[in-house]
Amino acid sequence: MNTIRFGRLGFILAAAGSAVGLGNVWKFPYMTGENGGGAFVLIYLLTITFIGLSLFLAETVMGRLSRGDTVTAFETLAKTHQNYWKYAGFIIITGVLILAFYTVVIGWILKYVVLSFQTLPSTVEVAGGLFGGMVTTDTYGQLGYFTLAFVLCFWIVSRGVKAGIEKVNLFMMPLLILILLTLLLYAMSLSGFGEAFSFLFKPDFSKLHSSSVLAAVGHAFFTLSLGMGSIMTYGASLPEKENLFRSSIMVAFIDTAIALVAGMVIFTFLFHFGAQPTQGPGLVFVSLPALLSSFGLLGNIIAIAFFTALAFAGITSAVSIIEPVVMYITNRFNLSRMKALLILGVMTYGMGVLALMSNIETLKASVTFFGKGFFDILDFMSSSIMLPLGGMLVALFVGFFMEKQTLQTLLLPYMSKRLFAIWYLSIRYVTPVGVLCVMLNKLFF
Ligand code: TRP
Numbered sequence: 001m002n003t004i005r006f007g008r009l010g011f012i013l014a015a016a017g018s019a020v021g022l023g024n025v026w027k028f029p030y031m032t033g034e035n036g037g038g039a040f041v042l043i044y045l046l047t048i049t050f051i052g053l054s055l056f057l058a059e060t061v062m063g064r065l066s067r068g069d070t071v072t073a074f075e076t077l078a079k080t081h082q083n084y085w086k087y088a089g090f091i092i093i094t095g096v097l098i099l100a101f102y103t104v105v106i107g108w109i110l111k112y113v114v115l116s117f118q119t120l121p122s123t124v125e126v127a128g129g130l131f132g133g134m135v136t137t138d139t140y141g142q143l144g145y146f147t148l149a150f151v152l153c154f155w156i157v158s159r160g161v162k163a164g165i166e167k168v169n170l171f172m173m174p175l176l177i178l179i180l181l182t183l184l185l186y187a188m189s190l191s192g193f194g195e196a197f198s199f200l201f202k203p204d205f206s207k208l209h210s211s212s213v214l215a216a217v218g219h220a221f222f223t224l225s226l227g228m229g230s231i232m233t234y235g236a237s238l239p240e241k242e243n244l245f246r247s248s249i250m251v252a253f254i255d256t257a258i259a260l261v262a263g264m265v266i267f268t269f270l271f272h273f274g275a276q277p278t279q280g281p282g283l284v285f286v287s288l289p290a291l292l293s294s295f296g297l298l299g300n301i302i303a304i305a306f307f308t309a310l311a312f313a314g315i316t317s318a319v320s321i322i323e324p325v326v327m328y329i330t331n332r333f334n335l336s337r338m339k340a341l342l343i344l345g346v347m348t349y350g351m352g353v354l355a356l357m358s359n360i361e362t363l364k365a366s367v368t369f370f371g372k373g374f375f376d377i378l379d380f381m382s383s384s385i386m387l388p389l390g391g392m393l394v395a396l397f398v399g400f401f402m403e404k405q406t407l408q409t410l411l412l413p414y415m416s417k418r419l420f421a422i423w424y425l426s427i428r429y430v431t432p433v434g435v436l437c438v439m440l441n442k443l444f445f
Contacts, residue, residue: 018317032199036207043442070092078397095229173313186266196264245414269291
């Protein structure tokens with residue numbers, strides 16, 4: 001039984017810290033670029049509204065009612081078949097896969113904090129070369145920064161979520177938002193702004209493939225931290241009287257708004273230079289430094305602040321991926337927090353090194369499977385397959401295997417009967433059927 005409780009605003013901060021991360025600023029823009037823009041964004045927004053939000057509430061409810069780790073939550077809340085349902089709690093394993101490539105990217109960001117002190121690359125081409133060079137040739141440099149990122153994340157979790165992470169969030173999140181809004185204001189004055197706007201918000205369905213639909217749905221799960229127990233685990237520390245419904249809406253709103261602002265900023269800069277949106281994972285590392293370079297010293301300062309804040313956004317998310325596994329191990333096996341971190345750390349560090357190697361020209365052959373590098377496999381497996389499946393399990397569980405009465409008692413103080421009915425419908429049918437259709441569509445067509 002978990003006895004730690006978040007303070008006022010604590011849950012919203014922690015959940016927003018988890019949700020807002022590399023997914024918003026690094027992944028969303030480049031995925032949008034690669035998947036053709038507006039139509040992808042539309043599906044992403046629809047998924048967040050009709051599936052993501054209900055699932056977010058479902059995960060908080062499970063955490064809040066069970067007050068335990070994910071395995072315990074599925075086990076104790078099941079009306080029947082508890083012995084089978086507890087295995088659904090192992091959706092936390094997806095976290096190991098995410099963490100491995102996520103910390104590699106935080107490593108890149110740390111390196112860019114350092115690079116921001118030097119002369120910034122003056123064109124998109126130079127910036128692209130710099131980023132590409134780092135990722136495909138600089139094995140030891142990357143390994144160093146990756147290790148630093150890794151140690152930093154695990155060290156913060158070892159100090160406990162409240163003392164370390166809540167405080168960092170409180171300071172860094174507003175800074176990140178401030179920088180993004182400032183950049184947005186500046187972007188509005190550039191000629192690329194209109195083009196960026198139509199790219200993001202004018203859907204062109206001819207560019208949409210079934211793989212893009214799956215990617216958009218998967219990313220909606222990824223960005224809200226759904227489908228692997230992060231939100232459920234934080235839900236276990238909710239105060240007795242928190243308005244779960246309002247908190248869920250707030251987190252989803254903050255998360256979406258930050259992604260859209262980041263997207264607008266990055267694409268405006270890119271179009272300003274007449275560059276292509278299909279730059280892949282290097283997008284944020286390419287368009288931003290190139291534009292900021294024309295600002296001289298001020299550009300350096302903005303770049304330093306931006307990448308530092310982004311690193312922290314990433315770290316607060318990484319922490320929320322580590323915590324569910326740690327909570328499971330400490331609860332169920334009575335091991336210390338340190339031992340739990342060590343077990344998880346060894347697993348993920350090894351996978352992170354393989355992910356990193358799979359981008360290096362001279363090493364990639366040994367870590368490429370079925371034509372895909374290990375880094376991409378981790379990303380694809382977790383976002384496009386395991387998170388949607390995890391979300392579907394949560395939906396089916398809450399919709400069909402928990403007592404409806406229990407859900408009503410908890411939620412009706414915060415939402416009308418009608419809203420509850422809509423949510424219940426979404427959890428029982430819309431979410432599972434929606435996710436299933438998208439996955440089948442991708443598999444067979
Ligand atoms: N949501 C975070 C982001 O957008 C990443 C993240 C944190 C996550 N916890 C998660 C993704 C749990 C999936 C599942 O960067």
